[in-house]
Amino acid sequence: MVGAGTDPAGGDRAVPAAAGHGFVWPREWWPRERWARERWARAALILCLHLLAAAPLEAGERFLTLASTTSTENSGLFAHILPLFEADTGIAVRVVARGTGQALRLARNGDADVVLVHDRESELAFQREGWGVERREVMYNDFVLLGPSADAAGIRGKPIAQALRLIFNAGARFVSRADESGTHKAEIRLWRAAGLQTPVGSEWYLETGSGMGATLNIASAMNAYALADRATWLAFQNKGQLDILVQGDPVLINPYGIMLVNPQRHPHVKAEEGRALIAWLTSARGRKAIAQFKVAGQQLFHPYEP
């Protein structure tokens, strides 16, 4: 009888020895020795716990969650200014980029500490209903009306209201974000200002229900007209045949406002950090950082002077 039971490692070495033939069969990958098995199990467990605990671990760092829009995130503005803010204050900012409507909804649910969006009407409503406090206007950029450089509707250089009427009458293909973003809401206002119904349902009016980038990709592929914020447009790299056809009209101004989510409604809101961000963005330092951000040599966002 082989003394397998006395093998201190509880190993299976006794077996091949007893087998007494030259060929060694591959071991199973899962080690049969108890100590090795336990080491494996422990390693796997630690890996899992580590990942699960990732969030609490990171919580050691000071951060706040900012619900904002794709235009500010995708253009690279945040990547430019937020490191400066962090260097000044030691507060990291985690940006969740959504359309204005969705960003406000996140904030309303208490899932963000600060919200930076661009639709004055809904911002004011948000504040009126008590969800946001301490609203400040931070900066503005402007919308541009894009279209194929061939410009079948002939709108180049026209005032925005006239341009929209021309598109409407020509039934030229127009791509709308239709996602309750700031840009979408501005577009609806512009149709109204032009004395038109938003052409929902017309076969030339396409509702993407997507972000600015996705909508621009579609417009580019279909050579359609579209309204976009200048920041996203400039940073956008799939321009195709598209070109800016209408710009500079005062009604195309696109102001960004910032608010703290009401800490009385949501006690977990990081009010102190949030106030620090709002104060910094509207301070001379913050304004300078915003103004210095350029894409292709162009300044994209214009801080409001106090």
Next chain:
Amino acid sequence: MSEIYTPFAAAFTLIERLDSDLMEIVALSLGVSLTAVILSAVVGLPLGAALALFRFPGRRAVIVVLNSLMGLPPVVVGLTVYLLLSRSGPLGAMGLLFTPTAMIVAQWLLITPIIAALTLQVVEDLWAEYGEQLRSLGSGPLRAVPTLLWDGRYSLLTTLLAGFGRASAEVGAVMIVGGNIAHATRVMTTSIALETSKGDLALAMGLGVVLITLSISINATAYLFREFTRPNYA
């Protein structure tokens, strides 16, 4: 001509530079998806095996539901997890929204039904072969669960890979519950979505190539491992 090569060029550049942002994203993707798969295995394997071995009223209904859950749209899962983890939701106090943990939970929900349903199939087939022998040895269904899971390990490895594939490829759920926050919850798929929305299609495809390469290496490793050991266990 050049259009189609751009993504590969972009992918190559990304990898060549060993871009630290890219490494961070890849590490998070792997970490989140692997953890989700491990946790899904912990639940899904025994669950599937139990469904295969135990007979109880309503079993068929449970199996039908499980099979349907395999096709769960990621966005629905994401939304569900969001509603649970949101500060206004029942688990809001835990503050897990927009963390890797939330993404693990979403992927876990997404793939546990897949792993359980495929396990059910594997174990049922094995039971058809082993059932009488195991019962003869005096093993009830409960004792048979670990036995059959172990003996089905090579097929179940494929099951886990299927789960991993789905977890690492989905974007809808992690976008909603993770928020695609740079340096915190940005993973391969949400980066691809982001680059697409920036109109940088070449970079997006480049990231896609990296993702596929990763996926191929993981599957190849598993396959080689399987092929190397399996012949001995037929």
Next chain:
Amino acid sequence: MRRPTSSGNSPGQITPEARPRTLDAAAAADALLPLHVRGVCFDVAGRRLIDGVTFDLRAGTRTVLLGPNGAGKSLMLRLCHGLIQPTAGQIEWNNGGARQKGAQAMVFQRPVMLRRSALANVEYALAVSGCPRGRRKEIAMGVLERTGLARIASRPARVLSAGEQQQVALARAWALEPQVLFLDEPTSSLDPAASAAVEKLIAAIFASGTKIFMTTHDLGQARRLSDEVLFMHHGRLLECAPSEAFFAQPRTPEAAAYLQGDLTW
């Protein structure tokens, strides 16, 4: 359970020469045997596969079940072992039918090997029957050595030849030291030498006190290994006789034809 912590009867010490257990031990209150099979029928989809079979299995004998292919031998073994339930009739063990783990074991016509080494297969059976963890390897290795299988102990069981698998299955069953061992054609895929080895093994198992109930198509083997013979045909039990009597003078024409080798189905 018969595997107490004791030393006397551990398989490490059992040799083919060991004396059978005394009959009073077999008659103890916890003994399974005798087994009473009373009017057992088994139907599948309206077809009667086993039809009113009645017999007794007593301890201390080797019973061989004979019959042509499809007679219902394997079904009968599985009914007795409790893997399937009779449609009608009773199968009653002496101790009231409590199925203790490891008290009976069966070697199937087609042995099922788990996807692990031969040794691990035996250890697994021991584990299920409640053998303490520390003793399994020793017992399993002991059984494999006594069955001449030590050289394949570490080989994956499923790549063993059919004959080797059958021997491992037999070793696995023996490791449990059952009171009753059901064997369904244990030598059907073995070469003559291995057959002889298995017969010797069965003799040893019997000598260690285990009741043997087996089927076989090898009449020579049946002669060598049987104390009594049951003969089945078309799901019915036609004869039940002491071995010499059956082989010398079968009472039914079917049995006679079967022994002649010209019983047609």
